[in-house]
Amino acid sequence: MQRLISIIVTLLFVTVLLQPKVANASDTINQVNHAKNVEHVQTSNQHAEHSSDVRKEDHGGHSDMSPLYFVILALIIGAATRHFLRKSPIPYTVMLLLLGLGIGAAVRLGAFEGWGESFSTAVRWAGHIDPHLILYVFLPTLIFEAAFAMDVHTFKKTVGNAVILAVPGIILALFLTAFVLIGIKELGIGLPDWTWQVALLFGVVISATDPVAVVSLLKELGASKKLGTLIEGESLLNDGTAIVIFLVILGGIQGASPDMGELQAFVFHLHPVFKFAYISFGGIILGLTIGGITIRWVRSVFNDAVVEISAIVTAAYITFYIAEHFLYVSGVLGLVALGLAAASVGRTRISPQVEHFLHEFWELLAFMANTLIFIIVGVVIAEQAVFTWNDFLILILIYIGISVVRAIVVAVFYPFMRKTGYGLDKKNAIVVWYGALRGAIGLALALIIAGLDPEVLPESVQNQFLFFTAGIVIMTLLINAVTIKFLIGKLGLTKLAPAKAQMMYNSQSYLRKSSLAFIDKLKHDRFLNHSHWPQVKKYLPPKPTLSQEDIGEIESVAEIRRRILEQEKSSYWMQFKQGLLGSTSVQKLSDGMNQILDAGGLVPLSDRKDLEDSWKTPGFLKRMQKIKWLEKLTQRLFFDRLAISYDSARGFVEAQEDALKLVESMHREAEDGDKVEKEEVLELVEEEINTNRIHGLTYLRNLRKSYPEIYNAISTRQAIRSLLNYEMQSVERLQKKGRLETEEAQKMKEEVEERMKRLVHSPPSVKLPKNIKLLKDMEWFDEVEIGMLKKVSAAFTPTVFSVDETIIKENESGNAIYVVVRGTVKVVIENEIVAILGPGSVLGEIAALTGHTSKAGVLAESPTTVLRMRYLKLQRFLNEDKFLNENLWKIAARRIAENLLSVSEPYNRMKRRKLKHTIEKGEVLHFESDNFLKLGDKVGVLISGTAFKNGKLTESPLIIDDAEIQLVGETYVFVF
DSSP states (O other): OHHHHHHHHHHHHHHHHHSOSOHHHHHHHHHHHHHHHHHSOOOHHHHHHHHHHHTOOOTTSOOOOHHHHHHHHHHHHHHHHHHHTTTOSSOHHHHHHHHHHHHHHHHHTTTTTTTOHHHHHHHHHHHTOOHHHHHHHHHHHHHHHHHHTSOHHHHHHHHHHHHHHHTHHHHHHHHHHHHHHHHHHHTTSSOTTOOHHHHHHHHHHTTOBOOHHHHHHHHHHTOOHHHHHHHHHHHHHHHHHHHHHHHHHHHHHHOOOTTOOHHHHHHHTSOHHHHHHHHHHHHHHHHHHHHHHHHHHHHTOOSOHHHHHHHHHHHHHHHHHIIIIIIOSOHHHHHHHHHHHHHTTGGGTSOHHHHHHHHHHHHHHHHHHHHHHHHHHHHHHHHHOOOOHHHHHHHHHHHHHHHHHHHHHHHHHHHHHTTSTTOOOHHHHHHHHHTOOBOHHHHHHHHHHHTSOTTTSOHHHHHHHHHHHHHHHHHIIIIIIHHHHHHHHHHTTTOOOHHHHHHHHHHHHHHHHHHHHHHHHHTTOTTTTTSOHHHHHTTSOOOOSOOHHHHOSOOHHHHHHHHHHHHHHHHHHHHHHTTSSOHHHHHHHHHHHHHHHTTTTOSOTTOOOHHHHHHSOOHHHHHHTTSGGGHHHHHHHHHHHHHHHHHHHHHHHHHHHHHHHHHHHHHHHHHHOSSOOOHHHHHHHHHHHHHHHHHHHHHHHHHHHHOHHHHHHHHHHHHHHHHHHHHHHHHHHHHHTTSSOHHHHHHHHHHHHHHHHHHHHSOOOOOOOOHHHHHTTSGGGTTOOHHHHHHHHHHOEEEEEOTTOEEEOTTBOOSEEEEEEESOEEEEETTEEEEEEOTTOEESHHHHHHOOOBOSEEEESSSEEEEEEEHHHHHHHHHHOHHHHHHHHHHHHHHHHHHHHTTSTTGGGSOHHHHHHHHHTOEEEEESSOEEEEOTTOOEEEEEEEEEETTEEEESSEEEOSSEEEEEEEEEEEEO
């Protein structure tokens, strides 16, 4: 009853709006359209006169408000259609098209004469709308919204197939379609004035797809997001390439205009291949350029919805306008590039509090644009279509022809599409074939053709061109769009995965049980205990719609892993919205999650490389640090990258803890459900999550120990943001309790947001320590004067190494000495780790002092910073300062002795720690010439030089266990 009353009120409201408001303008337009009804069609000149008349001022001095009047009526009709017919099996856009056809036909037949002149005037304005106005007003909204709402990762994986359909696919389709049209002509069925150029032009126009109805239906039915993204991605690229090819062919038909500017003339005279490349790639580059500028602007704003939304809306329209009006490149491809840039990089630059509202705002704009454009399409078809009965026969043949052409295109490229990106199975290929609807883009291009000078293209051809295009739009929407739901159901593309179905069943069961328990609780409420409980129970959640038979066998491990991964991804974005995870970190973690989700849960949760990849030093940093004047910049970039890694690892650990909570809830479901995942499966998944958690914690601990500056900066940022979040929540709580008025609370929130903005744009920085601070407490520099220490520290070059990157190769003579200042390294001999060294350790000193080749290799165990100095500089400093020289020889002597004794009797039986302790007590003796060394009861190791042992001249390194030994030349001996 309430719905009936609402319909009556709406109809009454529309009737009031139909009453004449602008009498003089209506009379003028009515005369023009009376002649139009007699002739059934107007020439382009008459269209221009009509448009001029529509815009005349009446005798009262008021401008004609027909366009505004039509927009208001169309939006009212759209809202009423969406509300009252939302359960209709016919898609929303199809219903709007039918309404537009009905309204346009009624006006054309004079149904509103005498009592609805204002309405007729408004409809006639829409029926003769400038096709360029459709492109410039509606396309920026529709194209940008589709690209901005798209899952970028899924698009990247499906873009290969989309490009196949949108470039070679559309070229093949336009030639096949032209062949069909020329075939109709040659068979004598019709189209006597159509040439190959016109047929190719029609093939391009009719190949521009409009997936609005199909994609919305796929989302409603819960079909694969990959399939919906492929169809929508193809349409976006398809529209762009179709318009580009359309302009190329149309330019060949029209010829050059004397009014062309220099750039337009240059583009016009390009070879068709180069023209296609210029228009296509020029649009993409323009979109990315404006996208980059807009993203940088939005990044400087914090939680200001008005500014951020205005900037993005302006960017969409200015991209299309500059592309089409000034640069003569593809505005559609520019919008696609802009939308994808905003959806990927821009997603983390837009304020988290604004992002959701921004998407809703664009959804509203897209709804309004689709409402207006489909009603306008219906009105245009009804107002301008001129046809004969034979044209209907040709239209049916063309519809069958383009359906066959589409099938051929999909079949020809199917072998390639099956192996590209996510691939394409046969069932999805059928939907891709059948779901190729035609819509507003094709009709707008057809209207451009219908407005050409008859000397360029005969009027009969223009009328047929428009009629066939409009007819195909109607037929694909009425046939394909309406019946595709049945096709998708028959193909079984909407069937839920078993574990997801089980989750839905458990959730529905839980809601019903908990609601029944809540009713029992309400029955004991003294104010509610006399309620009519049978009536209350009618509002209970419905019983589970799925039965255990519908659920089938559960693919436990894979589906549960997918649920965990989705939870983990959601956790990252929640941390980002709370300001606890940086924009770069959330983007990297989210991208890594998408890669893992592509595996479909078939690999263990702990078998992942996304976190390790963030620890690796990019190749460009390795090359940059070899350039002397870029050393400081390289070090800063390395520390920034480590900061992002630490931030990512902390967010990773937090996400694993959230995942464990989800597993715990699954355990409860397993205890309560009739048919649930097995406990051992949940235990396996829980073990994988714990492995990830331990892995992340270990990395955090090591990085915190090696790079405390990074830990301090990030933990400080998180503490500040947590404090600000608490303050914001406290203000909201006080407002809800009535202890703060709305205006006072708003001022407090703005003050908190201002501090949040300051934190985002000026976070606590990572303060890089100077070389001298890192070196002064190391053993090598004991007793070295501060002046010499400054000289030495200035001579060192900081170098960074990522995990498992080689610092010193095995069995190679080096040319530099290294000091580990951050991180840890592992010493490896023949793929066996023999030692782990940390900050303060010196590397390459043995080769530097003795000239011997290093038998051991050194690799970074964690992100590592070392100070590097070439041998020539080192030797100069060693000659200048005796403490530097003695300390370095002592470090080298202990290492040589340990390496030699650990593999010799009887020391190889000692524990490594005891051997080190024994060696620590030793000293280095330096002999500049031949000498006899008496050791007594001590043991010595010849670490440099030669000596006679058992009558033979032997080179270092050498264990000296004789009481007396003859040294030859300059030698160094370690005695303990």
